[in-house]
Amino acid sequence: MAKITLDKLRHSYMPAPSQPSDYALKEIDLSWRDGGAYALLGPSGCGKSTLLNIISGLLTPSDGRVLFDGEDVTNLPPDQRNIAQVFQFPVIYDTMSVYKNLAFPLRNRGVDEARVDARVREIATMLELEDRLETRASHLTPDNKQKISMGRGLVRDDVNVIMFDEPLTVIDPELKWKLRSKLKELHQKIAVTMIYVTHDQTEALTFADKVVVMQDGEIVQIGTPVELFERPRHTFVGHFIGSPGMNVLPCDVSGGLASFQGQALELEGAISRSDGLTEIGVRPEYVRLADEGIAATVRKVADLGRHVVVEAMAGDTVINAIVDGAVPARGAEVKLRLDPRQTRLYSDGWIASEEAQP
Amino acid sequence: MKSENPRAWLFVLPVLVLVAFNALVPLMTVVNYSVQETFGNNQFFWAGLRWFEEILRSERFHAALGRQLLFTFTILIIEVPLGIAIALAMPRKGPWVPVCLVLMALPLLIPWNVVGAMWNIFTLPDIGLLGWVLNNGLGIEYNMTTSPVAAWVTIIVMDVWHWTSLVVLLCYAGLVAIPDAYYQAAKIDGASNWAVFRYIQLPKMKTVLTIAVLLRFMDSFNIYTEPFTLTGGGPGNSTTLLSIDLVKIALGQFDLGPAAAMSLIYFAITLAVSWLFYTLMTKDDP
Numbered sequence: 001m002a003k004i005t006l007d008k009l010r011h012s013y014m015p016a017p018s019q020p021s022d023y024a025l026k027e028i029d030l031s032w033r034d035g036g037a038y039a040l041l042g043p044s045g046c047g048k049s050t051l052l053n054i055i056s057g058l059l060t061p062s063d064g065r066v067l068f069d070g071e072d073v074t075n076l077p078p079d080q081r082n083i084a085q086v087f088q089f090p091v092i093y094d095t096m097s098v099y100k101n102l103a104f105p106l107r108n109r110g111v112d113e114a115r116v117d118a119r120v121r122e123i124a125t126m127l128e129l130e131d132r133l134e135t136r137a138s139h140l141t142p143d144n145k146q147k148i149s150m151g152r153g154l155v156r157d158d159v160n161v162i163m164f165d166e167p168l169t170v171i172d173p174e175l176k177w178k179l180r181s182k183l184k185e186l187h188q189k190i191a192v193t194m195i196y197v198t199h200d201q202t203e204a205l206t207f208a209d210k211v212v213v214m215q216d217g218e219i220v221q222i223g224t225p226v227e228l229f230e231r232p233r234h235t236f237v238g239h240f241i242g243s244p245g246m247n248v249l250p251c252d253v254s255g256g257l258a259s260f261q262g263q264a265l266e267l268e269g270a271i272s273r274s275d276g277l278t279e280i281g282v283r284p285e286y287v288r289l290a291d292e293g294i295a296a297t298v299r300k301v302a303d304l305g306r307h308v309v310v311e312a313m314a315g316d317t318v319i320n321a322i323v324d325g326a327v328p329a330r331g332a333e334v335k336l337r338l339d340p341r342q343t344r345l346y347s348d349g350w351i352a353s354e355e356a357q358p
Numbered sequence: 359m360k361s362e363n364p365r366a367w368l369f370v371l372p373v374l375v376l377v378a379f380n381a382l383v384p385l386m387t388v389v390n391y392s393v394q395e396t397f398g399n400n401q402f403f404w405a406g407l408r409w410f411e412e413i414l415r416s417e418r419f420h421a422a423l424g425r426q427l428l429f430t431f432t433i434l435i436i437e438v439p440l441g442i443a444i445a446l447a448m449p450r451k452g453p454w455v456p457v458c459l460v461l462m463a464l465p466l467l468i469p470w471n472v473v474g475a476m477w478n479i480f481t482l483p484d485i486g487l488l489g490w491v492l493n494n495g496l497g498i499e500y501n502m503t504t505s506p507v508a509a510w511v512t513i514i515v516m517d518v519w520h521w522t523s524l525v526v527l528l529c530y531a532g533l534v535a536i537p538d539a540y541y542q543a544a545k546i547d548g549a550s551n552w553a554v555f556r557y558i559q560l561p562k563m564k565t566v567l568t569i570a571v572l573l574r575f576m577d578s579f580n581i582y583t584e585p586f587t588l589t590g591g592g593p594g595n596s597t598t599l600l601s602i603d604l605v606k607i608a609l610g611q612f613d614l615g616p617a618a619a620m621s622l623i624y625f626a627i628t629l630a631v632s633w634l635f636y637t638l639m640t641k642d643d644p
Binding site for chain 2: 056058077078079083084085087088089091093094095096104105108109149152
């Protein structure tokens with residue numbers, strides 16, 4: 001187990017990268033706490049798998065260093081880093097039994113048989129595979145195969161980190177939930193650092209203590225699920241997390257006041273800067289139908305069961321609101337009020353208003 | 359839900375007719391010949407299973423079958439491991455892939471009798487490149503037309519040259535279908551190169567390898583053109599394989615009955631071995 005530090009990490013798949021857009025990873029400085037459960041969240045192609053492969057040693061970064069407990073491992077191959085990785089599609093050794101699959105990483109390292117047997121049985125019990133130890137691995141269902149992939153990482157008690165690269169992609173929805181809670185439970189039991197890569201916000205938010213949100217090869221925000229939801233540091237985070245995502249309204253700033261379509265809006269705190277393209281960000285959860293506020297026309301009403309999402313047009317800007325009470329009809333004229341404590345200013349995408357004082 | 363539509367038969371009918379005329383009807387005429395005796399003039403007499411008994415007891419048949427089994431076994435023992443080794447050594451990405459594939463496919467594109475003729479000239483002791491170099495350059499006495507050992511070595515080398523590519527291409531197809539994640543997982547699990555081959559590559563190649571062995575078995579067991587053009591079955595009878603012997607009996611001696619019986623036995627052996635092999639190889643598939 002180890003604390004993992006990424007030091008000025010950059011990576012490009014091109015032989016001679018010259019400009020920032022040539023880099024799949026732009027410059028990553030990051031520390032992963034020993035025993036933490038992290039999620040790496042971002043859309044496809046944002047560089048999260050690249051980052052994961054650099055940590056595991058399958059890729060060598062163009063620049064920068066990877067440190068495990070302060071020791072430079074940048075040029076070490078995967079098997080010398082003591083890490084484990086679970087891939088998108090379950091990787092199992094078809095011709096082996098479940099037992100042999102789980103024992104494989106230990107036997108390759110010359111662990112003595114008594115210890116192998118003890119570990120395999122212990123992990124199989126944790127994964128609820130103990131009654132299938134002699135089954136051929138190729139005969140299992142996809143979720144059990146994926147459990148074996150995980151198990152091969154878990155059997156080694158010296159692993160520094162276990163990494164999951166979108167491990168639930170091929171699992172049926174109802175089993176996804178089960179496997180995810182299993183994973184969470186395992187993390188609590190064995191307290192090894194886990195890094196979970198996904199583009200699914202639900203997976204990231206339910207699994208991780210800390211979520212790292214990436215976009216275009218950069219880390220946009222690191223925070224607990226609550227922090228990401230409550231106070232996105234970037235409009236991308238606001239938009240990517242939440243369903244529907246944060247409303248982003250173009251606005252003008254003058255004299256320390258932000259206004260949308262000529263109407264002044266109260267923000268969470270003072271404006272810290274307003275040099276770039278300014279926008280207002282507010283989550284649909286904090287937009288209310290009121291007697292006064294932004295005038296808009298209801299375009300769509302979607303009943304999601306627990307709540308109703310009202311999509312309204314203020315000029316040519318879409319504003320979503322989550323409504324619990326009376327629902328307006330399509331085409332109705334409504335007034336929308338934004339909760340000032342949850343209304344923020346963004347300048348060039350990055351947060352530009354000061355946090356509200358409690 | 360399965361529903362039966364009688365019209366489906368209508369679409370299958372042309373194929374059935376085709377198969378009937380190019381396979382079943384000729385096969386039945388062979389069956390017909392195999393139980394009769396003829397002295398020409400299109401006069402036939404009932405012979406029962408006499409020809410079958412005669413062939414099965416014939417030393418000539420036993421010898422040809424022995425040579426055939428030796429040939430097939432030898433080329434399989436060489437071509438399968440060699441094919442796997444070449445497939446493993448071939449690049450899986452990059453500009454050399456098409457080059458390698460074309461080079462590999464080349465021997466397969468050459469007509470069989472041309473292969474035989476090529477090797478015949480290639481090995482001539484006085485003017486053939488290989489024959490001349492062996493005899494005059496390296497001082498090894500080599501003459502395919504007088505030495506049975508030389509003839510055997512030549513037909514085996516020729517078959518390896520001609521057909522190893524097929525095994526290579528099939529194995530290669532199996533290898534490139536393995537996702538990178540398997541190799542990455544193996545690296546992380548600390549697997550040796552041997553373990554990667556044994557537990558990842560070989561199991562993933564199993565299906566194509568079964569097909570490759572099956573095709574090579576059937577083709578080599580029925581081989582005729584190449585050894586016939588190369589050695590004509592000689593020197594003596596040393597390279598007279600089953601098919602060459604069969605043609606000698608049927609067309610050389612015009613013994614239609616025994617030839618027909620031999621064809622059927624030959625066919626039965628090929629079928630039985632293929633079936634047995636395929637059943638064994640696929641029995642524990644999921």
